[in-house]
Structure formats: structure tokens, C-alpha cells
Amino acid sequence: MRIHLPLAWNLCLLSVASGSIWEATGDIPSLEVTREDKNTKRLRSRQQLAEEDLSSVAELIASSFLLTHTEGYVVLAGIADDLARPNVTFFFPWNQAWKRLDTELIARLRSPFWRAHLIDLVLYHLHPGNLSPEAIPFEGEVTSVIINMANGEDVNLTTSTGGHGCALMASWKFHEHALPTAMATC
Amino acid sequence: MLDEVLQPAWVTSSLSQVLLSSISCPTMAEVLSITGLETILNSQSDTGIFYTVFCPSEAAWAKLSDAERGILENNDYIDDLTNLVNHHVVAGIGPLPTLLLDPPGRSSIYPDGLDTLGGSKLFINRELPTLRIAGPAKTADLVHSDAIIANNGVVHIVSELLWLPPAFCSVNPACDILGLDGLCCNTVDGVTLDCCNPPELCVDNPACFAENLLESCCPTRDGVYLACCGGTGASDAPSKSPSGLPSNTPSSIDS
Numbered sequence: 001m002r003i004h005l006p007l008a009w010n011l012c013l014l015s016v017a018s019g020s021i022w023e024a025t026g027d028i029p030s031l032e033v034t035r036e037d038k039n040t041k042r043l044r045s046r047q048q049l050a051e052e053d054l055s056s057v058a059e060l061i062a063s064s065f066l067l068t069h070t071e072g073y074v075v076l077a078g079i080a081d082d083l084a085r086p087n088v089t090f091f092f093p094w095n096q097a098w099k100r101l102d103t104e105l106i107a108r109l110r111s112p113f114w115r116a117h118l119i120d121l122v123l124y125h126l127h128p129g130n131l132s133p134e135a136i137p138f139e140g141e142v143t144s145v146i147i148n149m150a151n152g153e154d155v156n157l158t159t160s161t162g163g164h165g166c167a168l169m170a171s172w173k174f175h176e177h178a179l180p181t182a183m184a185t186c
Numbered sequence: 187m188l189d190e191v192l193q194p195a196w197v198t199s200s201l202s203q204v205l206l207s208s209i210s211c212p213t214m215a216e217v218l219s220i221t222g223l224e225t226i227l228n229s230q231s232d233t234g235i236f237y238t239v240f241c242p243s244e245a246a247w248a249k250l251s252d253a254e255r256g257i258l259e260n261n262d263y264i265d266d267l268t269n270l271v272n273h274h275v276v277a278g279i280g281p282l283p284t285l286l287l288d289p290p291g292r293s294s295i296y297p298d299g300l301d302t303l304g305g306s307k308l309f310i311n312r313e314l315p316t317l318r319i320a321g322p323a324k325t326a327d328l329v330h331s332d333a334i335i336a337n338n339g340v341v342h343i344v345s346e347l348l349w350l351p352p353a354f355c356s357v358n359p360a361c362d363i364l365g366l367d368g369l370c371c372n373t374v375d376g377v378t379l380d381c382c383n384p385p386e387l388c389v390d391n392p393a394c395f396a397e398n399l400l401e402s403c404c405p406t407r408d409g410v411y412l413a414c415c416g417g418t419g420a421s422d423a424p425s426k427s428p429s430g431l432p433s434n435t436p437s438s439i440d441s
Contacts, residue, residue: 091187091188091192092187092188093187093188093189093190093191093192094187094188094189096189097188097189097190097191098191100190100191101191105197108280111280113236113280113281113282114280114281116281116332116333116335116340117196117335117340120194120196120335121191121192121193121194121197124192124193124194125188125191125192151194153194153195155192
């Protein structure tokens with residue numbers, strides 16, 4: 001079953017930096033998908049992604065070399081099955097996003113003692129529903145929607161039009177602490 | 187595609203903070219505040235010490251008798267309340283992983299037990315579909331499979347108080363079976379009741395001997411404490427002490 005992902009948000013065509021934490025160990029956990037293996041990951045345009053008949057979010061992650069870190073953490077967390085289901089929306093942090101995380105936090109997330117924490121963090125990027133761009137009501141130039149993520153917490157999703165197109169912003173609303181705001185442009 | 191990793195609440199929340207905001211552990215959070223132990227669980231993760239807290243559910247706290255609750259709420263027994271919390275906290279280099287996620291097939295996850303801050307050991311036994319945590323006072327079930335997580339540890343909710351003050355009648359089997367309540371070993375007046383350390387042999391327990399029981403009674407070979415343990419005669423009848431701080435001379439016991 002084809003799912004309608006917000007593929008329009010996946011046009012971040014940027015080069016890949018070297019020296020990732022996975023490369024340091026020489027062992028990048030990868031998803032097992034039948035369609036492609038990691039050797040066939042390639043840079044795609046939005047149009048190419050839209051034309052491919054990827055059957056799940058898991059396949060989409062496994063097919064992009066910009067998402068090897070996300071793929072690795074999904075495997076470590078053991079939640080690949082959650083991403084193989086139809087009608088889920090996953091916000092992909094790209095490799096550079098993972099590299100910006102605090103190194104101590106990264107080290108803990110890779111420890112088996114912190115598996116519950118890793119699962120929670122990955123599930124914070126998963127919305128258990130089909131959140132296509134059409135599903136977000138536009139009311140003027142800026143629209144905010146609060147959506148519930150799979151870990152039980154909410155994010156505030158803001159879309160705006162104008163200038164260079166649209167922007168998706170997810171800000172943490174649960175606590176008062178200031179945290180980085182994640183943004184993707186398209 | 188996001189250019190930042192979204193960070194859930196636990197990244198900036200300590201165990202004290204998540205306990206205070208949790209709807210699952212309000213009594214434990216209150217006890218932490220009273221005893222001042224919240225400062226320990228508020229320690230930042232850069233100390234390198236992480237904690238696993240076994241939080242008794244609200245139903246577990248409700249099982250305390252009025253007398254036991256009165257004792258724990260009494261400032262004279264603040265040390266007992268502090269110990270109670272410490273015996274529910276395990277410190278180490280990392281929080282325990284979500285217990286139910288451990289590989290199946292092992293009956294005992296930590297065979298040597300887990301050392302609590304209070305000095306006791308907790309043993310975790312897998313009795314599928316649940317996990318059981320055996321403490322010095324009681325054995326509890328894991329209430330939720332999901333842990334409450336924080337940046338310096340995790341909280342697991344359990345169905346029982348794993349530790350109670352050793353002076354409580356309810357943790358001394360012979361006193362408990364006599365229906366005594368509150369403090370027995372010692373009482374508020376410093377008296378140790380006969381039921382606290384009853385001799386094992388029936389013949390050494392007058393009430394058991396009066397019933398012509400032989401061999402081991404307190405406990406039996408099966409580990410069961412008979413009702414006659416700690417009693418003084420066959421006519422002894424269990425009775426409960428009144429609520430609040432208990433009397434040191436229960437009607438059924440000659441102290």
C-alpha cells in the first residue's frame with residue numbers, strides 16, 4: 001500500500017560530511033529491506049522520490065544515504081517494525097542533525113542501558129497517522145498544528161508559505177526549557 | 187527531513203522533575219520532598235551516576251494500615267521514611283534498561299541482585315508475562331512495562347512497597363499472622379514483642395506446644411509461620427491494635 005508521506009519536505013540535497021559516529025566503529029546498523037541495500041543509496045530529487053513506489057517509511061530511510069544515522073538508531077532502538085506499517089509519518093533527522101547532538105548524549109543513546117531513552121527519542125519523530133501536506137489546514141501564511149507523537153509528547157508543527165516556499169518547524173512544547181527548534185525547508 | 191533532532195522532555199528533566207510531574211507517582215514524589223532526597227535524584231547526569239527508582243504505585247501506598255501510615259508521617263520516624271526511599275533506589279553507571287525489553291529466556295536478569303542506596307538487595311525475576319521484583323519486605327510486580335525516563339535515570343512503577351521498617355508488625359511474619367498492627371519490633375516504648383523472633387521449634391512456643399504441634403512451627407519446613415508463633419497460650423486470639431501509634435501491649439501478647 002502506498003503511503004502519502006510529506007515527500008515535498010525531502011528535498012534537502014546537501015553533501016554528506018565524513019567522520020560520523022557510525023564510521024568510527026565501522027559498523028552501521030542498517031534496516032533489512034528487500035528493495036535496496038545500502039550500497040544502492042543515492043541522491044534523489046523530490047520528483048524521483050515521488051515517482052518511486054516506496055512501500056514504507058522504513059524503505060525510505062534505508063534508501064537514502066542522508067539518513068544512515070537515523071537508520072542506525074531505528075535499528076538500535078528495535079522499532080523498524082513500527083516504521084514498516086502503513087499510514088505513519090516520520091520526521092527524518094538527517095545525518096548532520098545527529099552530529100549536532102551533545103556527544104555525551106550520543107554515547108549514552110548507544111549504550112544498552114539507555115535503550116528506553118533511545119526508543120523514546122526515535123518515537124518522538126514518529127506520528128502514528130498520515131500527515132500529508134494536504135492534511136494540514138492552511139489559514140493564511142502561517143499555520144500551526146499540534147500533533148501527538150508516538151512517544152506520547154506533542155510537537156507544534158508550523159507551516160508557512162512565502163519567500164522560498166514552505167517551512168516546517170517542530171518546536172518542543174511539553175516543557176518550558178528552551179530547546180533547539182528543528183526546521184526543514186522545501 | 188529535519189536539520190535538528192527533536193529532543194523529548196527527558197533530555198532536560200531529572201528524575202526529581204519527572205517524578206514531581208508524573209501522575210503515576212505522586213506519593214513517592216511527596217516523600218522525596220519530605221525527606222530531602224529529591225536533591226540526590228536531581229543531580230545532573232554529568233556526575234556519571236545514574237539511578238533506577240522503583241516507585242511503589244498509589245495502590246501499594248494505600249495498602250499501608252492507618253497505624254503504619256501514622257508512623258511514617260510522624261517526624262520522629264523520619265529516618266524510617268528516608269530509609270524507605272533509599273531501599274527503592276539503585277545507583278550505578280547507567281539506569282537499568284526497560285526491564286521487559288531484556289532478552290527473554292533468562293529467569294533472573296541480575297542474579298546477584300541489585301544494591302539499593304539503603305543497603306538491601308533487590309532481585310528481579312522473570313515470571314512471564316510479568317516481571318517480579320523481590321525486596322526485603324515484599325515481592326512486587328512491575329505495573330507498567332514502560333519506564334518513566336529522565337536524563338539521569340529511569341523510574342519503574344511496582345505494585346508493592348519493597349521495603350518497610352523492620353519494626354513494623356507486618357514485616358514480621360509471626361506478628362503479622364497474629365493480626366498485630368503498627369510497631370512490634372520494637373514498639374514505641376522500646377519493647378520487643380515475643381512475635382518478633384519466635385523460636386523455630388513448636389515446643390518452644392507455648393501456644394504451639396499447647397496445640398500439641400511438633401517439630402518446626404515458626405516457620406514450618408515450608409516457610410509458613412503458624413498462628414501460634416509468638417503466642418503464649420492456646421487461648422490467645424489475634425487482635426489488632428488501634429489505629430495510630432500502636433500499643434506496646436497487644437491483648438494477645440504477654441510482653
